[in-house]
Structures are given as structure tokens and as C-alpha cells.
Amino acid sequence: MARASSVLGVGWVTxxxxxxxxxxxxxxxxDMEAAIGFYTGLVPDSRIESxxxxxxDNPSGPAGSVKIAAFVLGGQNYMAIEAGPLDPFNHSFSIMVECDTQAELDRLWDALKDGGRTEECGWLKDRWGLSWQIAPTRLRELMDDLDPAKVKRVTEQMLKMVKLDIAPLEAAAKG
Incomplete structure (x- = not known):
């Protein structure tokens, strides 16, 4: 983006x-560094960039007390800041990870729930309070099926689960 003058002063144009x-x-x-180190060690195609x-000195603290990080998680860019209390994480933002196998789903679920808490339908909060959705990749296909009865059965099965399990979802799809 470049700066440009506008009627009201300075604006941005693309x-x-x-x-x-x-x-x-x-x-x-x-604990930002611990959190992003944990995340990037857990999710494939991830790394801390800086x-x-x-x-x-700034509103969040004296010089050197605020940290900023750039990292890649599952191939997507993220930024993070450690700057003292503000609004806690909540369900309005979550990170969704789709897993091709039940073993991968179980691995991520078990690691992320350690020190956190589990919730319904594949949701959990990690030890830092960040919400995650850990789901089988196949779930999207099952939920996008053109047969409404099949989608209903899969949805009803999913609503009974805390950690999602591919086999019962597939069985529900088959009827």
C-alpha cells in the first residue's frame, strides 16, 4: 500500500x-514464545520466522517488555504479540486443523488438550486459552453431500462427540 493525500488528510491506496x-x-x-514454539512444533509445515x-516505551510496557513474532502455522502466516493483558481469546476466533487420518487427529487433540480443556464437536481450548477445531478432512465432504438425510445423520453423530472420530461419522453417512 502507498500513502496518498485525500480530502480528509492522509489515506491508503492499493x-x-x-x-x-x-x-x-x-x-x-x-508466554507467547512458548505458545508459538509449541504450535510450530506440533503442526506440520510450520516455523517461527522472527x-x-x-x-x-509504549502503552503496553517499557522498552523491551513487549515482544512481536512472525510465524507460519500449517503453511499460513501468523503474527503474535506478547503485551500484557487485553481481551482474552474466545470462540469468535479459532484455528481449524483438518486431519487426513484419525492418528493425526488424535496426536493433535491429545497435545493441544494438555493443560487446556475439551469442548463439544471437535473444539478445545489449549493451555493459553486459544480455541482450536480439530476435524477430519473427510467431515467437510460428508457435510457437503447432496443427500440431506446423510448430512443429517452425520451431523447428529458429530453432535454426540467431543473429540471427532472418523469411523462413526463414516458409519453414520452410510446409514
């Missing part, structure tokens, strides 16, 4: 030669 990028940004009260301290 140049045609610049691609727009969307990046999720997570605010941690504390961690730096804000070297100026």
Missing part, C-alpha cells in the same frame, strides 16, 4: 502491482 496479504494476529498476555522486542 497499487495494482501489490498483492494484498491477510495475516492472523494473536495477542498473548504472556521474534523481536519493541525497543521503545
Amino acid at each position: 497499487r495494482k502491482d501489490e498483492a494484498t496479504k491477510v495475516t492472523q494476529h494473536l495477542w498473548f498476555e504472556k 521474534v523481536s522486542a519493541v525497543m521503545a
